[in-house]
Every structure is written in structure tokens, then in C-alpha cells.
Amino acid sequence: MKDVFRSTGFKLLVALIFVMFCLMLATSNTPNSLTANLFGSVATPMQRISTIVTNNAAAVTGSGKTKEQLEAENEQLRAEVDALRKKLVNYYTYQQENSQLRKFLELKNENPDFKPITAAVVGRDPNNLFGEFTIDQGTRSGVSLNDPVVTDAGVVGWVSAVSNSYSRVTTFLSPSTQISAMDKVTRETGVIGCDIKSADANILKLRYLSSDTKVAAGDIVVTSGIGGVYPRNLVIGTVKSVKRSDVDVSLYAEVEPAVNVKEVRDVLVITSFAGQGEAMKAANSSASSSLPASSGGK
Template structure:
């Protein structure tokens, strides 16, 4: 039964195919002959019969043309979007590179200004290239070493203040121990002229981002907001480099001394470029000017000789 139904369907398909071929040939012959002779009256009937086929063919052609044009537009728009996305990505990368270069230039310009201002120091610029994995918060690695004149115990600074000192100096890289390291010890003094209280700044294990100033006498003149600078004691750090500000004060466990919690002058989380002090020359003191002397009480030999000569020339 199924074979018979299949044969019937096949025969119907063949019939329709033959009719389609005949109609197509007729249309082709008609359109070819149309331009060569005048169609008789009987051909008008054929035109009337073939008109629906012509309209169908025309509609199919227009649809095919429309679909082809739409596909081409889609392909073109897709390619244009791809090109625009690539251009946007390139511009984004260029913008990021330009912003990074601008920020780096600004940092280096600031460091250069600091080096030109601090004439008592010879300094070498360096870039932070890593942190010691064992002591992440207290030791950094810079891209300068012995070939650049960098050696152990040299002071490391930025334009804002003290960073630390060279812990190990390799040939082209060095390790820097930050003042945040509990193993570090920096001799410091209160910058305020009325105070000048000395102490030691070292890192705190319980608060690794804020060092402590210890060994402060209980009755010492130290208040919150005081600027703490290096004292120059010990020989490692030159005198007068800013360490930080006193954030708070508290008594130590014994009750005889005070501890000052410091806010570092340097933001160690954003540390990218530093300066290594390779040579330090303390600024020469200003010459002492003697006080004005009243006549007859001169202690300067030159002044006394001048007074004696004046007395000889004008005897009374």
C-alpha cells in the first residue's frame, strides 16, 4: 500500500515538473519572439493567460534581488563593525599607554625637582620592579644595583620622604628594607623647634602600614600632628628627611615611656619610583656673624687696631 502511495506522489511530481518546463519554454519563446513581430489578436489572450506567470517571475526576481541586497548590506555592516571594534580597541590601548606615560612623566618630573632641590645629596633614580614574597609589606626590589653605584645601607627616598635603606645590593637589582619592617630602626627627632625630642622609628607587626616612634619620655613635648624627621644619629640615614606625622600617642607597657603611632609620609601601596642617595654632604652651616661692638669694648683685633690708629691720627 505504501509503495502505491509513493508511486502516485512520484507521478504527480513528474507531471508538475513537465508542466513547469512546458510553461517555461513557452514564456521564453514568447518573450524572445515578442520583439521581432507584432503579436496578433490571439496573442493577447496568451498574454492574459501568461500575465500571472510574468508577475510571479517578476515578484520572485525582485524578492531575490532584495534578499541578495539585504545579505550584502548585512555582510558589509558586519565587516564595518568589526573594523570599528578593532579601531576602538586600538584607541583604548593607546589611551591607556598615553595615560600611563603621562603619569610616569609627572612622577619623574617631581623626583627630578626634588633631586635638584636637595643639592647636598647625590641621587640615582630607580623603579620598583617587585616585592620580596617572604616579606611582602616590608621589602621591595628596585632596578638599580652595584653597576649604578648602589651599595648596601644607602638611603632610599621619594620627594615625599623616607622609604628605607638598601638591604642587599646585587649587580643590577637591589633589595630595599622599608621603614615598615619591624627589623628596621631609624633615628628620628621631632621637627618642631620647641620640642626636638629624639626617638626611634620601627615597624609594627600588629599594624604593618603604620610604624611606631618608641623610646619617647613620658613627659616629652610630643603632640599629635608633629612632623618626625631623621636625626642623623647612627650614620645610616642623613639628617632632616621626613619620616611621617604623629597620628596618636599612647603609653608603653611599662608606663615610663610613650609610643607615637606614625602616618608615613610615603604611600607604600603606591610606590613606583624612588631615589637612592649615593652620597650625602651635610649642608654647611651659615657663617656666624659677630654682634655689633660698642667703641672701647672691641674684641676683634682688627677693630682694635683701627681704633688705635684713629686715636693716633686724632689725639685729644
Template sequence: MNFFNTYKKQILYLVIALLVILAFFTVGRKSKATPIDNILGFIVTPAQNISTSVSSWFSDKISSFKDETDIAAENEELKAQVELLEAENKRLSMYEDENKRLSALLDISQKYPDYETTGTNVIAKDPGNWFLTFTIDKGTKDGLAPDMALTDAGGLVGRITECGYIYSKVESILDSRSSVSAMSLRTGDLGVVKGDYTLMNDGLCKMEYIDAESEIMKGDEIVTSYLSDIYPSGITIGYVKEVVTDENGLTKYAVIEPSVDFKHISTLLVITDSFAQTTPLPEENTQQEMPQQASSVDVQNQSAGDE
């Protein structure tokens, strides 16, 4: 105690210097949890799990109490929507069959393959106001690894940044540190979806580096592009809410409304396929060759039919 009192300034400066050095050396390096992290994880994560389930139960009860009157109307609406979607689903599955047959003929691998997924629960969220990261209740024990992508029913949620034994840390796409290579489904324009401090709390993000001559517009669906090393291609990110031309006039950015409701995420899917192996296609070649091949296949088919 006396020692502390006499040298408290020096000790403080030493501690500050050590912490600053430590912080600089550990920035973004960690992807595997250290043993200390894991021991703490064994104490903290089960408690977080219980605490989250209890509070979400209460929040569900309260909101269901509030919404009771709207439920009947919503039910009707949803039924109508289900019918519509079923019809569309049938149509699309026919397309899928057709697509499979044609691509088998063309001998190209599927651009949007089925991914192996595993379900997980969100057990805790970042306790501050600057970042949007959260913890999920599965880790290396269940075969998860850093850089795996997470989706919700609606679309992309984020990626795993660090894996403990029974928990993993996830960085959402709204977090300012996240950037996702993306493209507009309608026009094929490329860009980068980034989190933004000013938009994050409204549940929005930004798509930057869009070419000024692109025809991207409000309502366009944005999906992950084939350029990313981390995210599988073709996962919906969200829809364009607003397109703004940058001050320099050379590029545009778009405000994206993610299709995932980040205020109410609870159950998520982790894409566990190691995705780097499934993208051998150099995209340019296939795009150039496809029309020719397709037409030749058509001709063959027709001639076969004729015979």
C-alpha cells in the same frame, strides 16, 4: 634512587641540619651579592622589570578608567593647591636665602644640605605577607652601595640592604626589621620609628621610646633625626596619627602615618651621597651657642646699618 630510598631519613636530617646552620650563619651578614646571586639577577631582574611595567600599565589603565569622573574635580583642586604652594615656595626660598646668609655669617655648615640623588624604579616586591622589602633596578653598576637611603616625593622610604650588579634589595621603614632614629619637627622630641607586623598591612608604623613628658601630639610631622648613621637628617617620615602611653607609664609610642603611599610606590630617589661625612656637628654646642652668636650678629648688622 635506591640510595635515596634506603637512607632518605638520614639524608633529610642532614639537609635540615645543614640548612639551619647555613641560615644562622648568614643572618643579616650579606651586603654584597655573591656571584651566584648576580648570575640569577641577570636572568630574573630584566624579567621582573618587564613584568612590572606591563602589570602597572594595566593597573593604571584600569584605575584611570575608574577615576575618570573624579579627574576634573581633582584637577581644579590641584590647581588651587599649586597656586598656594607656589606662593609658599616663594616665601620659603626667601627664607632659604636669608638662612644661607645668616649661616654664612655664623660660619656653620647647613643642617639640611642638598643631597645628590639618582632615580630608580621598583621592579619587584616581597612575595610573602610578613615583610615589606622590594627590589630596585639599579645596583653597584650605577654606584649604589648598601645603607644608602631611599626617598619618594613625599618622604623616607627605606634603605638599601644588599647590592647586586644590576639590582638592589631595599628594606622599607614599614618592615619590622627596620628602625630609624627620628624626631618630631615641632617639639624636637626624639624616638625610634620601627616597622610593626600588626600595622604594616595598613601602611602604618610606630615611633617608640618617646619620653612620657614630651608634648608630641596628633598631626606632628616626624623627620629623621641628626643621630642616625644611615639616614640623612631632616627627611620627612610621616605624621603622628595617634599617641599612646605605654603600660609602664614611662614612655609613649606614636602610630605614624608615613607620607609615602607604600601600596603605590614605583619611582624612587636614592640618596647617593656618602652621608657619614656631612655630619661633623655635635648638636649640643651649636644649639647653645647659636642664640648668643645670632644676637651678636644682629647687633653687628644693626650697627653696620646704622653706620
């Protein structure tokens, strides 16, 4: 340690400090000197930083509030944010419900015999080729198996499974869906169906057209009401082209759906309409008439 104090470098450092000290004293009364300017250029930024830090500290501590008071204010602000978020959710809910009610009233006014209820799509499998989805209405709201599902634009599908609060909707893209349909222009009838290939292309087929059919591109296809599964005159889609069947001599029409079932968000379930279930009633009546007469009873 003693060697350090005796070294030439240490002695030069002490001498340099002494010289600088003398210069500071000599230029203390001459602020425009080079030394004063040099010290000022170094000291000024440091003074600015010190001032900023001091002011910011004063802004925090100068409020006179304790840590507990600040925490209470933060908690109150969080509660206000949560309340505003809930109001925003309610706003969007009311907006959706109003839109659904408008569709409900339009459909009801055009079809007085309908008893529709509004429903929202709450579940969807993106990998499902046929666009099946789940809605937030079930038996508690009056939904039953096989009830038709529509929008204000046209047919969507039918209720294929139902629980107390939810229902599963099978769309017209499913091969299990068959809809009695009619060309609104020519009044020719057929059956709307689909297969995997056409479902992938989002195209329906109006099958069993006669060889001399007048169905043409641009015609509107609607439900015929035959069988009592769907009400009459619900829009299904628009004819794109007419082609010959690969399995028989009949023709079929390719139909572009009026509703994109893979993107629909709100629907209407028609729980009752004039002529509903006629096919089932006829089948039950036929089965009953074929039974042998009872040999006894009350």
C-alpha cells in the same frame, strides 16, 4: 526504480510542474499578476545576495594584486605596527624618566650635599607583609649597602642587598628598620620602628617618648640625622595618636607614613650625603682605640 516513475505521487509531481510552467508562460507578459509577484518575492532576495557576493569578490579580485603582493603588504603593515608599539614604549619610558628627573632636581636643590640616583621598582612580592621590593640600580650606578631610599614625599627604606644591576630595598615597615626621628613641632626625638601588627595596618611607631611628651596628633615626624644612616629632615609621616607602651612607662606615637611603600613605583637612592656613616665611623674608631698598641710595623 520503475515503480517510482509509475507511482501516483510521481505523476502528480510531473503534472504540478507542467501546470506551473504553463502559468509562467501565461503570465510572462503580465508582470502584475499574482504568479509573477509570487516568483518575484522569491527571486528578489536571491538576486540581492548574489549581487553582494559578486561585488565583494570583485573588491578582492578586482585590485589586480597577486597573493604574494597582498602577503607583502600585510608584512609591511605588521612591521609598521611593531615600530609604532616601540615608539609608544619609548614615550612612556621618557615620560617616567622626566618625572624622576624632576624629583631628582627638586631634592638636589633642597639638599646640595645629596648625591641621589633615580631608580624604578622592577620586582615586588605581593605576599611580603613589609612591602620589600627590587629596584633597577646596583653597584654599577654607585648604589651601596645601607644607602637610604626615598621619594620626593619622604622616606621609603634602605638598600639591604645589592648586586651589579639590581638592589633589594627593605622598607620602614620591616622590624629590622630603625630610624632616628624627631617631631618637627616639639623637637622631641625617638626611634621609628614597626612590628608585624602595625605593619599590617601600615602604621609606624615613634618609640621612647617621655612620660610628659608634648607630641600630638597632626605633628610632622622627620629624620633626625643621628647616626648618619639617614640625612636630616626627611619626612617620615604624621602623628595620628599618642599611646602608652605595654612594656615600660614610656609613651609612643602612632605615625601614618608619608609614602605608601606597597604602591611606590619610582624612588631615589641617596648614595652620599653630609654626615653619612657617622655611627659606623664612631664604632670603628672606638674599636680601634680599644686594641693594644702594635709592637712593630713599617
